[in-house]
Amino acid sequence: MTEKTFVEEIEKALEKSKGLNLKELLFCYQGTFYPTTVCSAETFQALENFEARKDDLVLVSYPKCGINWLIQIVNDLIVTTLQTKNENAELPFIECGDPEKFQRMKQFPSPRIVATHLNYNHLPKSIIKNKVKMLVLFRNPKDTAASFFHFHNNAPSVPSYNSWEEFFSEFMNGNVAWGSYFDHAVAWNKHIDEENVLLLTYEDLKEDLLAGVKQIAEFFGFAPTAEQSQSIVDRASFQMVRERSKETHGAAGPLLFRKGVVGDWKNLFSETQNQKMDVKFKECLAGTKLEAKLKYDVYCKA
Template structure:
């Protein structure tokens, strides 16, 4: 249970900026990675280096469209169940989005602070590692991620659209989309699959057994849930339950954030050459790695 009013204000503001932004002008590059001008600035990235993480912060890392809003919801429900306090988002929870002064304001926030991010491991502020802050990393198979990302661009009325799925797929494979390449993101996080303070979780595993996933997440962050609490949070965190409340929790963009939530939706858009290109890219970048094995690519990405 969270107070999302500031969250909604920020999204509305970003959508307003998007209205005037052409697709060709949507991205700017910072340290070699493209980010959306509607949500990030170079000044904010520079200020982020000075961000002071706490050891009890809750960091939720994921590539865009891999279920970060789902994770934010689950974690705030866990905190509510344990503390009986409604979790408030006094700032937009994505660490790298907002104005450069946000990190000063965040010093006043009570613990635990929930910090979502789409950044690679090596782009996070050093204080997160220095203070051994726990990081939960959520991954989703790359084919469904690409399709969800495409629909987000082309369904939300104010966000710049791509001419076609083919055009988006080509940009996605080149890493010329917001937050850059899925595969570079994965390669970077793969180096840390055995770090003590980092836990990896799969979107598909959450879909298959939500209660078990929620229990695992709570335990990783040091929260203990009763059977009844676990049952309640699970019921409130199904895709259907979140979709039903999406307008209330995320404003105008809510219904687009929670579009389908299916595993295997990629089969509706990918054609054979695209399948081969993605399969080859996965093989080249992640086959034989610890994260590659966790992603169960053959189960989720082979027709």
């Protein structure tokens, strides 16, 4: 994707947030909240007719779970193994942008990176029908909530919450951009075993990025050499990504790639909030494959 245009798109969205309050930032479409700065009902209607290609590379995550990191890794895989520059000058999230973007996307060469924060149930029908490969990234809910809160309160133009308590309550009720983390998790968990779905966790990528890059490459049918895989890993280290973030994501870069650590939630959560989320997580995901993958007891117990 042309970095300049991509940066311009991000900066346009941040510009649009200026002076808005939280109520004006979010609008409801089919029962889920989305940010008015990058999404619109018209784009969602146009998205229903989006024509997915069988060789699209669909990347999915709930907000603040590491998808921008994933986009860079997959983009690097394309550039490294296919020797082509990915010149797609659009916001990679299909639900973001103007309704005409899908016409423009028809001109993009394959393989296209198609990123989304959408719940499985809200995906365009053609992705499901064509059994397009989907790489789904999850992050433990406590770090996700903490990261989401910091994004709101650190991005100068994005409306802030009065307090962590206020944000936590909205997050638990799903009244945040892209809706409920838990609804998202429950919906994706139902499709975890489908052969065109690979579910990875942010924590596993942090733990062993080389193993993650190899899994991603194999899933999407890339065959990087050992040397290429290692150089992709070196470029995708959080330090490197953060250093280049102003170049790749403009003013939003350092906000999108803030700390990249596991366990930062411990600086925010109260004992009561911990218990609330533990209960909610169990209600939604106890005994599921996703629960096992997220290693909740390892990453979310104080």
